[in-house]
Amino acid sequence: MEPVEINAGVYYLRQLRADDLLDDRPALIEAFADADHQRFVLNYRLRNTGEADRYIARRAAEWARGERCSWAVAEPVTGRLLGEVGLKDLDRASGTAEATIWVHPAERRRGVAVTAVNAAVRFGTDALGLREVAYLYHEGNDASAAVARRCGFRFVDTLVSPDGRKLLRCLRSTR
Numbered sequence: 001m002e003p004v005e006i007n008a009g010v011y012y013l014r015q016l017r018a019d020d021l022l023d024d025r026p027a028l029i030e031a032f033a034d035a036d037h038q039r040f041v042l043n044y045r046l047r048n049t050g051e052a053d054r055y056i057a058r059r060a061a062e063w064a065r066g067e068r069c070s071w072a073v074a075e076p077v078t079g080r081l082l083g084e085v086g087l088k089d090l091d092r093a094s095g096t097a098e099a100t101i102w103v104h105p106a107e108r109r110r111g112v113a114v115t116a117v118n119a120a121v122r123f124g125t126d127a128l129g130l131r132e133v134a135y136l137y138h139e140g141n142d143a144s145a146a147v148a149r150r151c152g153f154r155f156v157d158t159l160v161s162p163d164g165r166k167l168l169r170c171l172r173s174t175r
């Protein structure tokens with residue numbers, strides 16, 4: 001799948017970049033160093049430019065394979081990276097995916113997550129034809145619980161994450 005950009009109103013969603021015009025790597029490294037980010041976003045370590053390069057390349061490959069749509073949430077004039085939103089475990093045959101979100105610690109509590117998740121889910125519905133999008137968050141992640149609520153996800157059940165913590169699974173039906 002070709003990466004697409006989304007105009008989400010006060011923000012725009014674009015592919016992660018590391019080039020002469022826009023270099024997301026410093027902001028990525030800062031965000032992944034944050035304690036809450038490390039507590040609630042598992043599976044990735046991004047400590048240096050090389051790891052950031054590999055992360056950006058991985059996201060581009062996932063787009064190409066149609067496995068995951070991912071976007072940098074960007075400030076509309078400068079293009080500065082504020083966070084990342086995605087639709088992972090994309091299954092267009094069954095019409096399902098899981099929404100993911102993180103926001104740079106300096107950019108939180110301004111509505112970035114709610115705006116970005118709503119835009120990503122709308123893309124999933126209108127452009128990809130998804131019928132149901134999931135959203136999972138760890139017990140105790142109050143900010144993420146608020147995002148789920150504000151974006152219209154309803155709680156369905158509790159799972160156990162690979163590290164043994166409780167994961168609350170929510171769904172938003174799109175039809």
Ligand SMILES: CC(C)(COP(=O)(O)OP(=O)(O)OC[C@H]1O[C@@H](n2cnc3c(N)ncnc32)[C@H](O)[C@@H]1OP(=O)(O)O)[C@@H](O)C(=O)NCCC(=O)NCCS
Nearest residue numbers: 037040102103108109110111112113114137142143144146
């Ligand atoms: C969760 C996260 C993405 C929220 O991003 P954000 O841009 O600050 O969220 P928003 O500004 O859109 O706020 C959404 C809601 O969360 C609430 N909220 C934000 N931070 C909060 C906090 N620390 N505690 C309680 N509520 C919080 C806001 O008040 C808002 O609710 P409201 O509109 O009812 O007042 C961000 O805190 C983050 O990146 N955390 C670390 C990574 C993470 O947990 N990712 C999610 C994994 S499931």
